[in-house]
Amino acid sequence: MSAQLMSGTALARQIVERCALRAQALFEEHGVRPALATVLVGDDPASVTYVTMKRNRSAKAGIDSRLVRLPAETTTAELVAAVRALSDDPGVHGILLQHPVPAHIDERAAFEAIAPAKDVDGVTMHSFAAMAFGEPGFASCTPGGIIRLLDAHGVELSGRQAVVVGRSPILGKPMGMLLLARDATVTYCHSRTVDLASHLAAADIVVAAVGRPEFIKGHDLKPGAVVVDAGYNPGNVGDVDFAGAMERAALVTPVPGGVGPMTIAVLLEQTVDAAERVLFNL
Template sequence: MSAELMNGTELAREIVDRSAERARILVAETGVRPCLATVIVGDDPASVTYVAMKRRRCAKAGIESRLVSLPEATTTAELVAVIRGLSDDPSVHGILLQHPVPGHIDERAAFEAIAPAKDVDGVTMWSFAAMAFGQADGFVSCTPGGIMRLLDAYGVDPAGKRAVVVGRSPILGKPMGMLLLARDATVTYCHSRTVDLSAEIAGADILVAAVGRPEFIKGADIKPGAVVIDAGYNPGNVGDVDAEGARERAGLLTPVPGGVGPMTIALLLEQTVVAAERSAQR
């Protein structure tokens, strides 16, 4: 068996193109141009590179990109004040706090300063509740939301399937499980304290790896024909799944890079346009 690769790059391009057209129409009809404000604290090289890429993608989608760079020594209170200011600014439609922030900052407090209507990255507790309860007026976490769009594009219906999510972060693993549960999958969360992880993985019809450890999921553990979503990205373009082993067992597999990553950015841009449309309607 040789797994079919799920092309996130191509699907993301289609989403961004549609978002750009919606942004163009919004500007023509209302004069409102979608605006995404990105806040970055410190000068972590990977974060700086990632933010620069997002700004280029914003330009392609007709979205104004506003960058707020704060020094490494910024306190939680100072960061919260900046984010609240952006939340109160009617010209800003979406707010992204680049992760990770320096260790001395209370990241959760910073996330919660984002107004729900501008939480286009889906990181607040309000957005998580909206995902869990299926509220259409909330925004999904971008990586899990992008994964769901990939599953749809490749004809994968989660209903009745056993889905295993390896990882329980509040902005990836946990919301991923909620979105799969909402589509009638039977969801199991696994983590560092899971007993016999290999057995849990072996039973998964849909496997989502989100642990941040290179090649942590071994190909030999994967159920033949399973859908394998590698949401990890580690130095050297290595995911959380043993790609070579997975290709021999999985039915569908997301490559790294070119799978989940482009979808995350595409969802961020799409949700920024949606936030601007809602703002114009209000």
């Protein structure tokens, strides 16, 4: 068996193109340009690269991109104040706090300073609760992008056994909630799960989000499984043994070029959504 690749590049491009049309319509008809403010603390090279990429994609989507850059020694209180100022700014429709932040900062406190109506990255407790209860709100961008990718490839979720390997509050946990909302039977696993292989062997759908290179071995996968690798490690290596998965699974996302483009596309789409909700009182 040789798996089919689930590339997110083409689908993400389509989403961004639609965002550009919607953003242009908002500007031409109402004089409103959707605006995304990105907060970057410190100068971590990977974070700087990600922010630059997101700003470039924002420009392609007709979204005004604002960068708030803070020094690495910024305190939690200073970061919270900066985020709250953006939450209070009517010219800003979406807020993205680039993570991870420096270790001395309380990241959760900073996330919670984002107004729910501007949480286009889906990182607040309000957004998580909305996902869990099926209420209106913004999805965590990576899980939301994964669902869009699965839909685009015709992957049936209802009644399927899904294993999410990872439990972070902005990826693993919301991923499980979105799968559950689509009637999948969800099992959460993680780096300390005993006999992970037995869970993987029963999984129709595997989402890898544990942050360890090639943590999931191809030979442990159920033949014909759908494998989504949401990990990214140095050297363009995901959380899944890619070569092994290609031999055993039916569908596999590449790293890079799979989940990553979808994350950014959903972020931009939700920024346009946020602008429309303010303009039309939705």
